[in-house]
Amino acid sequence: MRDRVGYYRNEDELEESFKPWFRSLVQDFKILSKEEVPDFADWGTFYRTISLDxxxxxxxxxxxxxxxxxxxxxxxxxxxxxxxxxxxxxxxxxxxxxxxxxxxxxxxxxxxxxxLVPMRGQLVIVENQSNGIYYLSGDGTFRKEIGECCYVIERPAGGGTALGGCSYESWDVTPDMALAERIMKRAIKICPQLVPEGAGIEALRVIRHQVGLRPVRNxxxxxxxxxxxxxxxxxxxxxxxxxxxxxxxxxxxxxxxxxxxxxxxxxxxxxx
Incomplete structure (x- = not known):
């Protein structure tokens, strides 16, 4: 089991409208107040869930x-x-x-x-450990409406950590290195323990850049x-x-x- 922390801005999603279907299926679910989240978020969620490699x-x-x-x-x-x-x-x-x-x-x-449509997803797999799963709804540089998102997923059994990501229609499986840089910067923002204090993306030990196509069906x-x-x-x-x-x-x-x-x-x- 892993801790999963989500950070939300009110302009992306309001706390009162957030009604996850899985709430009763995960462990220790709770809403985080403004005082319990970083300055870039308005509220958050915490629960324990499964993670896999x-x-x-x-x-x-x-x-x-x-x-x-x-x-x-x-x-x-x-x-x-x-x-x-x-x-x-x-x-x-x-x-x-x-x-x-x-x-x-x-x-x-x-x-x-x-x-069926191919929904492109891009990850940066790193050796660095996040000690949990993290998500950010938006930060002014991206929104899910434009096809970019921000999440960090720790993979157990020595699988490293997956940093993401994006979600937009495309058959292109070539890694976008400019997007990869944005992904890494955002990952450190929501999960600073990935790197030593004060360090940037140069401290991320990249294993590989990975692109997959999700089989989304209308x-x-x-x-x-x-x-x-x-x-x-x-x-x-x-x-x-x-x-x-x-x-x-x-x-x-x-x-x-x-x-x-x-x-x-x-x-x-x-x-x-």
Missing amino acids: PGVYLDYLYTECLLRGVEFRRKSVHHVREVATIALPAGAKPGIVVNCTGLWASKLGGVVERN GGPRIEGEVLQDKELGNLHVVHCYGSGGFGFQASYGMANKALKLVVEALGGQKS
Whole structure:
């Protein structure tokens, strides 16, 4: 568990209108008064929550799947029907395809999701420790409306600290070094313990600059089943599960559980 501190300006969000859906799910939630936050903020929040290192966590999930007999194959496909025939014995009919292609559902034949947009996110991963998670709603140099944001996320198990960030529509995955500099300066502002007292971004030990594209879907995630008609395969059952945007890890268990129910229904099974 990690401490999570959020700093807010009234011009970005008023305390009385702040009603987080997760309030009852986290530990020790409380509102911070003006006297409890730095001068650049009007109020804040504090609670304890989970933090993870995506690389470590994904390796764990991968290992758990292997232990349960899941077979992984790396292959390029252009249409969802191609997935249905991979590794099938001659003459066998596919049971079901679960489409978790994320942003690439916008380009996959048989799907071509028009409501998906690539929401660019940029991070600076540093060795420095933040001893917590921090967020700032705005400071006059940026607002979420212009696609830049400010947060610091400590990654456990030696994963360093992620400094962010941005969120705007783009397919460009080339790091913007000017943005990286702004990210680092803002991170030190809201989390001064990242560096020795009085030091600047030169004291940040940068591991890498990282850009990712969040699979944001207008209308929210798509978790539904459909039957595709195919001359060779007949009725091909497909369950779609994609479009989580920037909350994929957070929503993964709930989305997977709903998708699993659709798979069981499509196969004519009973819920255990």
